Amino acid sequence: MKFLVIGNGGREHAIIWKLAQSPKVDKIYCTLGNAGISKQAEIINIKVDDFESLAKFATENKIDYTFVGPEVPLALGVVDYFTSKGLKIFGPSKKGALLEASKSFAKDFMQKYNVPTAAYHTFTDYNSAKQFLETEWEENKKVVVKADGLAAGKGVVMCQNRQEALAAIKNMMQDKSFGSAGDKIIFEQWLEGQETSVLVFVDGKHFSIMPAAQDHKRVYDGDKGLNTGGMGAYAPAPIATPELLKQVKEQVMPNIMNGLQKENIDYKGILYIGFMVDNGKPYVLEFNCRFGDPETQVILPLLETDLVDIVEHTINGTLNEIDIKWSKKSAVCVVLASGGYPEKYEKNIKIFGLDTVKEDEAIVFHAGTKKDEQGNVLTSGGRVLVLTAIADDIKSAIDKVYAVIPKVTFDKMHYRKDIAQRALKWINK
C-alpha cells in the first residue's frame, strides 16, 4: 500500500512513524515533511492547499490512502475534492471541518444537539458587541472572547473584566488582527476546572474513543506566559476518570453522532474534543477536526492496533467491526522549542545529539527541522522536536523523558520542566 500524508509537524511525524510500522505499507510520501519524516517517507513539495496538484500526484502514484494532518486543508475542502476524484482520503468533509473552522457553528451545533458547553453570545457587528458588554456585562465579570474562524490557536482571549473584553473585540473586529476570522466573535462564559482532550475515531455511524490526553498550552512552567501550540502532553490523563469517559461514551458522543447525521455531515476521521471538567462534569470547550499536536505524539505510541486497519474501517464506515487495542502504559512528551517561541525566534540553528537517543529511551519526533546540504539537522520552526517516553506509569514516563532530554541540544533551546506534573497532583490528591 501507498500512503500520502499531508502536513509537516510533529503530529505528522507520529502518524508516519505509526503507518511505517504496518506490514501493509510499502511506501509513504509526505508533503511537505521535515528532517525526521524524510527518514521514513519520501518528501514531495506540493503546498497543502494545492488540491489539484495533490490529487494529480495521488492518482499518478497510485496512492491508496491520503491522511490529512492539519486543519487548514480540511477546512478548505481537501476531502470533498479528493472524494470527487474517486480518491480515498482520511478526514472529515468541509462541512464537518466547520466544527473546528467556525466556533459559532460549533456552539450552535452543541446547543441544538444537547452537547454540554459554556453559555455564549455571538456577534457579527462591533457596535452591538460593544453595547452588549457595556449594558449587559458586569464590569468585573470574567469572560472568554473568541474569534469565530481559524486563528492558529491565537483567537481565544481570556478576559478578566469588561475592559479587557472591550480591548479584545476592538483588536478582533476593528483592527482585524486575525483577518476575516474575527469578523464574527463569541462571548463565552468562563468555565473553571481541569482540561482534557478526548480524541475519537468517527466513521459517520460509529465511533471509538482513544485514551484521553492533556496538553500544556502555556509556554512556561506553572502555566505561565503566552499560549503556544502545545509544549508537551501525556496520556492517559487520570482526570478523564472511567466515570467521565462513560459520560462521553454514553451521552456526549451519541448526541454528537445524532447531530452529525441530522445535519447531513459526512464525518469520517478524527473528532478531537477539548473538555473542561468541572466537578466531574464534562463541558465541551472546542472541537478540532484532526489529531492534536502534540497529543498525537503520546496517543499513537500507545496504539497497538495497525493504524492502516483503522483508516480503512473509518473510510468504509465499519469501525464497529474492529477492536482497537491500546497499551496499558503511559506516555509523556516534551516539546523542545526555539529561543523566543511563541514569539519571534531564529531558525537554521544546528541540532546536536539526535543520534545518541536510543530507541528504548525515547521516540524522537521532529516538528520544525530541516537538513542542510551537508546532512546536518537544523531548526526550522518554533516547536523543533518532541521527545516521547513510554513507561509503566506516568511518573516513570516523566522521569524517563527528562533523563534523555539533556542528550539533545541546540542554541537557545527551551522546554517546560513540569510536563505531566498535573497528572501526579491529580493522582496524589
Ligand code: AMP
Ligand atoms: P479553544 O481553542 O476554544 O479550546 O480555547 C483555547 C484555550 O482557552 C482552551 O484550551 C482553554 O484553556 C481556554 N478556554 C477556552 N474557552 C474557555 C472557557 N469557556 N472557559 C475557560 N477557559 C476557556
Ligand code: GLY
Ligand atoms: N494541541 C492542541 C491542538 O492540536 O489543537
